[in-house]
Amino acid sequence: MAGRWKHAPTDSHWGEFGADDQRGRMNLVDSAKVLQGIAEVREGKTFCLSLPLDVPGGMTLNPRRMPAQMFATLRDGKSAGVQGYCWSYASEDPDQTDVVCDEVLLMNTQYSTQWDSLAHMGSRFDADGDGEAEAVFYNGYRAGQDIRAAQEDHAAAADWARFPGPRADALGIQNLAEHGVQGRGVLVDLEHHIGRQRQAVGYDQLMRILETDRVDIEAGDMVCIHTGFADTLLAMNRKPDLQLLHATGSGLDGHDRKLLNWIVDVRLACLLADNTAVELVVPKLTTPTPMRGPRLPLHEHCLFKNGIHLGELWLLTPLARWLRANGRSRFLLTAPPLRLPGAVGSPATPIATV
Template sequence: MESKNVPEVAELLEDSPKNWGKWGSDDEVGSLNYLTQAEVLRGVASVRSGKTFTLQIQMGHPKGDPVWPGRSQARRINVMDKGHYMCGKGPLFPGLAEYADDMMIMYLQGSTQYDALGHVWYDDQLWNGYDAKSTIGGLDKASVLPIAERGVVGRGVLIDMARHRGKDVLDPGETFTHEDLLAAAKAQGVSIEKRDILVIRTGWIGSFYERDQAKFYENFVEPGLTHSRELVDWFHKMEIPNLVTDTIANEVTVDPVSGVALPLHNALMRNLGVTLTEIAQLDPLAADCAEDGQWSFLYTAAPLKVVGGSGAPVNPVVVK
């Protein structure tokens, strides 16, 4: 599709539903408001064995870290180690204890991370109608901080689209809809329930470590959900608080019908307040779910409390 035929996001989403004002004019966490104490207890009730899984990718991996094209990968730098003491430059403490210290330079969205609700917008308005000018110099409204202060706890359900389609990893640009999710859930013997934290595996992030990086990023188009009014209405009706995937952007990079890049970031996050969690490592969890047949669990997460941040790293913990 030629760019001249691609509609603006505002046109594509002209009649798309919004949750603006539903939780007040000052709300900054959106659909996470659905995760009431009752929903937390529903998540706790899904715990059976006590097995735990962490979903963050490793930071500073020897093979590199998967990041959105154009972003730099995380760099860890030693600032103090045994070498400093060997050359006589290490600080001396009473008792002669020595230590190592280091720092990391990275994009806040350069690892497994939560998007702030104000991360993406159109028509100069963020989630809940906040002015886009409030992002200048840091997000004054709808930053990642309110999400981090609140935390995310509820019943999670894993839908393994790659396994459902008989693949280790979905193909570049391969799409699926909410109807595909429901079909996969039925095949897995699990139900997607109202207010579930929806976790979707494509195999994409796991495949990063098995591929040549140049080939991984070549003509970069990720697999993922594709936009439709029906899909957005389904998220709205199901009151999905949080979408978690093992891709860098949670949706197919360019919508194959409209040609718009990442329309669900606006339709779901900006308009409905659905929190997006990206770059999750879901392969070990999926393998265990396939083995024991339990696809629902307690999902917990809290991104770092970055003041004004458009996102922040996170290491979600799942308890089965």
């Protein structure tokens, strides 16, 4: 398979869409799925599924991710932008009346409502079959070669200057943007059934919820998991209460093998949620005989093994309320990431149309 691997991980689908595929299960969102999504539009009503880009606020929720900062751009040695001095073309020609503000945005691409690209998370796996595990990503793309900022043991910020240009030469978020993210969305309303308590939802409980709400998920659907977490976060007005948030909201149980198998078998295109990781992150366990494995098993299963993009911190509560009140679970979802070559993630402003 393009010489990148001899062995694929257990329960993976490397090569499903070709040895060089970089879009994974989003390949299932074809023209027919776009038309299915459009067919769900009956009212012409839209919902913005994005948090404001400066939410959560600060770095309390995730100390590794920097919030948006805006700086005025410079023109002729002077700043111009909403944060500072607005310049006028009159300085060049007194007959010109334009007054211009301009700015620079600096932020982590996965700070607020976001997409994870397939370059976001890989795993240490013996893809070469030589008995030595190496850091690899979906379809066998390599850390330090195809995803250069992830060069193993050399990923400190001080080393990034040694790798000019795009960080993800393969699997970057631009692949998702260029494919286009528009099709049929399906919402699963966990909050309605279990409230906003912290609970890991496994296969059996999820199937009961789908059956009760008569939610059908078909190949190529983009599945949205509503827990109420983002709504709780938004109400904190950019001052996140970490203790409350850690006790708030459900998530999928990434340790449930039946659930992981179902995610692949149902052939959903992508998995999106209003919490921080789609799966419920559990504290790291300390045992006398620790088990080697991923910290985020659903991330590994989706991004690394099966090419399933993840979306996090989507604001789903207003949409969930409307869908339930109208006896619906499907809608047209339009959610392109930034076409930013080499990025491992992207802010998003998804729109649901019903």
